[in-house]
Amino acid sequence: MVIVVGTGAGGGILAYELARNDVPVTILEKGPYINSGDAFKYYDKYSDEVDLLTTTCIGGASIVSMSNMVRALDEEFLEYGIDLTDAYEYVEELVGVHQLDDSHIGKGTRAFLDAGHELGLNTMKMPKAIREEDCIQCGKCAFGCPVNAKWSGKDFVDLAVEAGAELICDAEVVRVISKDSKATGVEYIKDDKKQSVYSDTVILAAGAIGSTLILRSSGIEDAGRELFFDPFVSVGGYIKDINFNTEVQMAGLVIGKNFVLSPHFSSFIRANIPDDSVEDKDILSIMVKTADECRGFVCDDGDVVKINTINDIRYLAEGVATAGFILEKAGVDPNTIGSTVYRGAHPGGTAPIGKIVDSNQETSIEGLYVSDASVLPISPGKPPILTILALSKRLADYILNK
């Protein structure tokens, strides 16, 4: 039997791959089982110092994701003897990665793509795992899809349960039980009662913060000392009747040397413009995302401290300037262009490969593995889900062949 902790990007596929190969699986999820459209109610809270976006519910943060799917860190993984080529091909087909049909590319996204091309930038449609036939183009991906048109970890959990896995929700894993440095099970809290389930194979996929806390309380104290979170801001301004707020979000992509840009609506931009007649439909904005240095850490109470280095700020500034050029070229009034605050939505690096886990994602406790954003050795500065899926598929194969 295998215990999988967490049902997000890393946990869902592991449970599914193992269960469909007749391995008995018990899945423990801290949050509730919900409809995708209700996911916005399950965002976590951190201190006022840091604006980090994560969720606690079935599907984890993947349920509020935009389903952007790009390969990342291929070269870096080779240094650890990890070749993800086959795993990437497998998961891309499994979740249906593709660029959206033009019927799902709205006016604002088209303006972004055209401006990017005209400026000679590396511009393309974003690869996604969204089913156009179901998508109603409401612009609400980050709230949780109201019509289940995009892939999330929840899809794999449902398939895993169909294949025989046991799912226990509202169950917070607090520590891994071990004997002589070998995993023997986990302790979790459900209905205010401490309970245990036993297995010699435990996979933590509780996300960068959740897995850190479990590792620490299981004796792996060094977890969570090198956090990154791929910082981002959205930069935008006024362009009358662009109606970008109801388009599929982040359907375009510009890849720069030190940043990525993607069209992304933020209502905070409207709040920056002192003209009350400006409405959400009159805003075009671009998300600027960068790779940051691993200089944050997770506190023992689950809060997060983030330190910005000079390179973090420099890369963000380069991206913001480029976004400004695109917006102006796309027809946005340059006098209205402003930015949101600095945020993060891709926490990772808290149990990095090569330090806390080895190349098979196993910790110093035999039989205890980690397979989520924690194991990424550096910040990808790009959407990490596809990489987490590929790593988890590779780990599932390793466990099946052991």
Ligand SMILES: Cc1cc2nc3c(=O)[nH]c(=O)nc-3n(C[C@H](O)[C@H](O)[C@H](O)COP(=O)(O)OP(=O)(O)OC[C@H]3O[C@@H](n4cnc5c(N)ncnc54)[C@H](O)[C@@H]3O)c2cc1C
């Ligand atoms: C708004 C938003 C949009 C995003 N869009 C994209 C995108 O388009 N593409 C992309 O690649 N990335 C995107 N991301 C980032 C992506 O969602 C995350 O990087 C990814 O989901 C991380 O996967 P994970 O497995 O590490 O953690 P998660 O997916 O967060 O899963 C962790 C799971 O563990 C559970 N858990 C936590 N603690 C415990 C515990 N103690 N016991 C049991 N269960 C526990 C949580 O409830 C959760 O279900 C987005 C993030 C946000 C917030």
